[in-house]
Amino acid sequence: MREELFADRVQPDTPSRLEGLFPQMDFDDAITFTAGSPAEDLFPKEAMQQAYLDAIAAEGAHTFQYHTISGPEELRSRLAVRAQQKMAIEGVDADNVMLTAGGQQGIDLIAKLMLNKGDGLVVEAPTYVGALSSFDMYEPTYYEVQLESDGMDVDQLEETLKAHNNIKLVYTVADFHNPGGVTMSVEKRKRLVELANEYDFMILEDTPYRDLRYVGESLPSIKHFDTEDRVIFLSSFSKILMPTLRLGWMVAPKAVIKQLYKLKEAADLEVPNITASAVNQFLAKNDLDKHIEGLIKAYSGKRQAMFDALAKEMPEGVEATCPEGGFFTWVTVPDFINTTDLLYDVVTPKAHIAYVPSKNFYAFKDHTNGMRINFTGLTPDQIADGMHRLGGVLKEEMSKASLKTAQ
Amino acid sequence: MREELFADRVQPDTPSRLEGLFPQMDFDDAITFTAGSPAEDLFPKEAMQQAYLDAIAAEGAHTFQYHTISGPEELRSRLAVRAQQKMAIEGVDADNVMLTAGGQQGIDLIAKLMLNKGDGLVVEAPTYVGALSSFDMYEPTYYEVQLESDGMDVDQLEETLKAHNNIKLVYTVADFHNPGGVTMSVEKRKRLVELANEYDFMILEDTPYRDLRYVGESLPSIKHFDTEDRVIFLSSFSKILMPTLRLGWMVAPKAVIKQLYKLKEAADLEVPNITASAVNQFLAKNDLDKHIEGLIKAYSGKRQAMFDALAKEMPEGVEATCPEGGFFTWVTVPDFINTTDLLYDVVTPKAHIAYVPSKNFYAFKDHTNGMRINFTGLTPDQIADGMHRLGGVLKEEMSKASLKTAQ
Numbered sequence: 001m002r003e004e005l006f007a008d009r010v011q012p013d014t015p016s017r018l019e020g021l022f023p024q025m026d027f028d029d030a031i032t033f034t035a036g037s038p039a040e041d042l043f044p045k046e047a048m049q050q051a052y053l054d055a056i057a058a059e060g061a062h063t064f065q066y067h068t069i070s071g072p073e074e075l076r077s078r079l080a081v082r083a084q085q086k087m088a089i090e091g092v093d094a095d096n097v098m099l100t101a102g103g104q105q106g107i108d109l110i111a112k113l114m115l116n117k118g119d120g121l122v123v124e125a126p127t128y129v130g131a132l133s134s135f136d137m138y139e140p141t142y143y144e145v146q147l148e149s150d151g152m153d154v155d156q157l158e159e160t161l162k163a164h165n166n167i168k169l170v171y172t173v174a175d176f177h178n179p180g181g182v183t184m185s186v187e188k189r190k191r192l193v194e195l196a197n198e199y200d201f202m203i204l205e206d207t208p209y210r211d212l213r214y215v216g217e218s219l220p221s222i223k224h225f226d227t228e229d230r231v232i233f234l235s236s237f238s239k240i241l242m243p244t245l246r247l248g249w250m251v252a253p254k255a256v257i258k259q260l261y262k263l264k265e266a267a268d269l270e271v272p273n274i275t276a277s278a279v280n281q282f283l284a285k286n287d288l289d290k291h292i293e294g295l296i297k298a299y300s301g302k303r304q305a306m307f308d309a310l311a312k313e314m315p316e317g318v319e320a321t322c323p324e325g326g327f328f329t330w331v332t333v334p335d336f337i338n339t340t341d342l343l344y345d346v347v348t349p350k351a352h353i354a355y356v357p358s359k360n361f362y363a364f365k366d367h368t369n370g371m372r373i374n375f376t377g378l379t380p381d382q383i384a385d386g387m388h389r390l391g392g393v394l395k396e397e398m399s400k401a402s403l404k405t406a407q
Numbered sequence: 408m409r410e411e412l413f414a415d416r417v418q419p420d421t422p423s424r425l426e427g428l429f430p431q432m433d434f435d436d437a438i439t440f441t442a443g444s445p446a447e448d449l450f451p452k453e454a455m456q457q458a459y460l461d462a463i464a465a466e467g468a469h470t471f472q473y474h475t476i477s478g479p480e481e482l483r484s485r486l487a488v489r490a491q492q493k494m495a496i497e498g499v500d501a502d503n504v505m506l507t508a509g510g511q512q513g514i515d516l517i518a519k520l521m522l523n524k525g526d527g528l529v530v531e532a533p534t535y536v537g538a539l540s541s542f543d544m545y546e547p548t549y550y551e552v553q554l555e556s557d558g559m560d561v562d563q564l565e566e567t568l569k570a571h572n573n574i575k576l577v578y579t580v581a582d583f584h585n586p587g588g589v590t591m592s593v594e595k596r597k598r599l600v601e602l603a604n605e606y607d608f609m610i611l612e613d614t615p616y617r618d619l620r621y622v623g624e625s626l627p628s629i630k631h632f633d634t635e636d637r638v639i640f641l642s643s644f645s646k647i648l649m650p651t652l653r654l655g656w657m658v659a660p661k662a663v664i665k666q667l668y669k670l671k672e673a674a675d676l677e678v679p680n681i682t683a684s685a686v687n688q689f690l691a692k693n694d695l696d697k698h699i700e701g702l703i704k705a706y707s708g709k710r711q712a713m714f715d716a717l718a719k720e721m722p723e724g725v726e727a728t729c730p731e732g733g734f735f736t737w738v739t740v741p742d743f744i745n746t747t748d749l750l751y752d753v754v755t756p757k758a759h760i761a762y763v764p765s766k767n768f769y770a771f772k773d774h775t776n777g778m779r780i781n782f783t784g785l786t787p788d789q790i791a792d793g794m795h796r797l798g799g800v801l802k803e804e805m806s807k808a809s810l811k812t813a814q
Contacts, residue, residue, distance in 0.1 A: 002607070005521060005575050005607070005608070005609055006520060006521065006666065007519065007520060007521055007522055007523045007526070007545070008523050009519070009523075010520055010666050010669070010670070012662075012665075012666060016668070016669045016672055018672055036473075037472055037473050038472075040468040040469055040471070040472050041468065043468045043471050043472075045463070045467070045468045045471065048471065049460070049463050052459055053456070056452070056456050060452070061447040061448065061450045061452045062447055063651065064447070064450050064452065064455065064649035064650065064651045064652075065444055065445075065447055065450075065649070065650055065651065066443075066444050066645075066650040066651070067651070101508060101674075101675040102675055102676055104673075104674070104675050104676045105674060105675040108673060108674050108675070112414070112416070112544065113413060113414060113417055114412060114413065114414055115414055116414045116415050116416075117524075119414070130672075130673075130676070133669070133672060133673040134673045134674070136673065137519065137670065137673050138414070168412050200409070200412070201412070202412055238473075242471035242472070243471065243472055243473040244470065244471045244472065244473070244474070244679045244680045244681045245471075245679065245681075246675060246676070246677075246679045255419075259413065259417050259419060261423070262417070262423045262540070263417070263544065265423055265425055265537075265540055266511075266515060266537075266540040266541045266543065266544050267508075267511070267512060267515050267541070267674065268508040268509055268511050268512040268515070268653060268675070269509055269511045269537070269653070270653075272651050272652065272653045272679075272682070273651045274651045274652075275679070
């Protein structure tokens with residue numbers, strides 16, 4: 001095998017964008033703030049086990065057979081109702097809902113649907129690293145738009161659209177941004193749809209954290225404001241139920257889903273029926289929203305512990321976002337600190353903690369003074385302890401730097 | 408949403424290659440020979456249900472968490488042993504084994520790894536329709552090589568390689584071909600590897616039916632003859648266990664798997680741990696080969712029923728392959744009969760049976776006088792009845808034609 005036989009999209013010497021994101025630490029007192037994983041002790045383990053049994057009982061051996069590209073209509077109907085009730089997406093039915101292998105496959109298939117090599121794609125800066133790994137495969141031209149405290153900078157977006165007429169797709173995590181922690185305002189949601197209509201592009205609204213709001217009122221989805229079938233709303237069961245389901249779902253125009261089915265068929269034939277049927281059984285026999293309330297209660301406490309720890313431990317000059325939901329806060333340090341170097345040189349070996357450095361969340365990997373910090377996978381004590389250690393490291397780095405400046 | 412925003416690989420007005428392959432018939436006496444599905448009554452339902460429970464018991468709530476791109480090492484070790492024992496693939500270990508979302512994803516990821524737009528790709532004529540649907544997405548230049556009774560015409564392949572220097576990949580179903588029913592001889596396997604070395608291409612050996620041999624001795628895999636890490640061996644649990652697992656596996660050079668992991672991560676993050684763990688538990692507590700023996704016994708009888716029925720019912724001028732294993736026989740009718748038209752105009756509405764017409768199995772959809780007929784999904788009585796009906800239709804068509812010729 002010679003590397004010359006690989007396609008251009010494969011860059012053998014470039015590590016995966018996800019590589020090294022989750023460093024293993026062999027210390028007894030290690031605390032990792034890297035995870036995008038939900039807390040395992042909150043999984044509805046017994047109920048889901050029962051749901052698998054119920055799925056097998058309902059269909060017998062046929063459970064295990066090939067089924068269809070679209071999956072169970074009953075499940076898609078439930079999700080269409082959920083889209084109307086929770087996402088304020090009107091006028092959709094089961095045929096507007098497509099099941100995917102996690103939200104990740106939704107991103108991948110939509111990129112595959114839209115992007116020729118070189119086509120323009122707008123991403124937030126920072127943005128979800130897994131989306132970048134999907135997008136890379138279709139060799140787009142990336143345009144970055146800054147993330148602000150109320151979502152992407154839509155003025156900068158319009159400037160970008162004016163300057164580049166090849167833009168076909170804008171990708172956004174509007175609710176409790178991964179990694180930024182911020183939420184897009186209603187005004188910006190409206191403006192984004194108006195720009196899509198004016199400049200002729202599609203919007204991929206990726207919302208894995210949307211149901212996990214700890215304070216404030218839920219905002220209408222971007223899809224709610226869609227007037228020309230330009231918004232694809234993407235959700236997932238990974239954060240509110242369990243990641244191993246690998247079950248995502250999207251709400252999209254029927255004409256889009258028709259084409260996406262061809263792409264999914266080519267990629268992996270269909271969503272496993274046993275999974276789709278088990279989730280359908282789970283939803284029939286359990287109250288998903290009550291389960292989510294339990295998650296919100298548990299995660300709210302962890303969020304407060306993180307805010308308290310950050311306020312107590314971080315030196316002046318370090319800033320953190322205050323997410324109203326989701327899994328992450330985004331910490332910005334003075335720009336003389338490179339958070340990748342700091343992680344590998346000091347934070348992991350000496351403080352025995354880990355975060356994800358900002359570099360990974362930028363299309364061009366050129367941002368070096370931020371970090372994504374997860375608060376949902378840890379206990380309040382671990383959060384307090386971990387932030388104390390991080391604060392100590394940052395204070396030391398900053399005092400070293402001010403000594404240098406003073407010299 | 409405007410279709411102009413779709414990528415070139417999406418052809419909105421072209422139906423999926425799989426569309427219409429499995430027509431629904433609302434007749435009480437319908438018999439369908441279209442399926443690629445294994446017989447449901449042979450699924451190890453109880454054992455697999457127990458395997459899911461065992462998987463959950465073994466890891467507890469962690470079963471449902473994100474795991475790794477590579478999946479359980481124990482399962483990959485079992486498969487490496489199987490590759491050595493059953494496929495005659497020497498010198499491989501767990502790290503040569505990659506898990507995929509069914510064999511379909513294996514095909515898709517390898518195409519994604521290798522093919523730039525316009526790169527040369529050799530497929531057999533006919534070939535597996537699902538592979539064509541994956542390949543289409545990477546916009547290759549197709550070269551067809553005729554399938555003969557002992558596998559692809561390797562002389563024609565060499566002529567093609569001499570004439571076109573852009574060929575990077577040869578795709579073959581060497582054992583019990585889908586749809587052709589034939590098996591590649593040992594001589595051709597060796598020659599194919601020699602050609603790969605000489606003309607610098609990779610081979611994708613797709614073997615979902617390999618374990619299901621009803622007569623004769625198992626042949627070494629093509630991978631067995633590989634001297635320069637040019638063969639990727641792809642298998643699946645869909646036909647020997649259950650399709651809904653959506654679990655395939657491949658044996659490939661470690662350098663190839665390293666790159667494929669990046670592509671899989673971008674496509675859907677990882678194989679669901681609950682599935683991989685359940686299959687691992689199944690293999691630990693059940694004898695897979697004994698289960699396969701049961702399948703072989705049941706399918707052998709169906710195969711014999713099919714041969715008997717074809718011999719009895721088909722008019723002169725109709726030929727069928729005699730597969731030593733797998734699911735399908737390939738029937739060739741006189742070339743004045745278009746099997747697509749015949750299916751929709753006569754066979755389905757009047758005889759209430761269905762096959763898959765040859766057109767679907769050719770890269771250029773230009774072959775019109777063949778049909779793929781499944782024999783594993785039906786009882787011997789259904790096979791006898793269905794072939795009687797098909798023979799009747801063909802006799803009528805052929806006598807109409809000879810009347811016309813006589814006039």
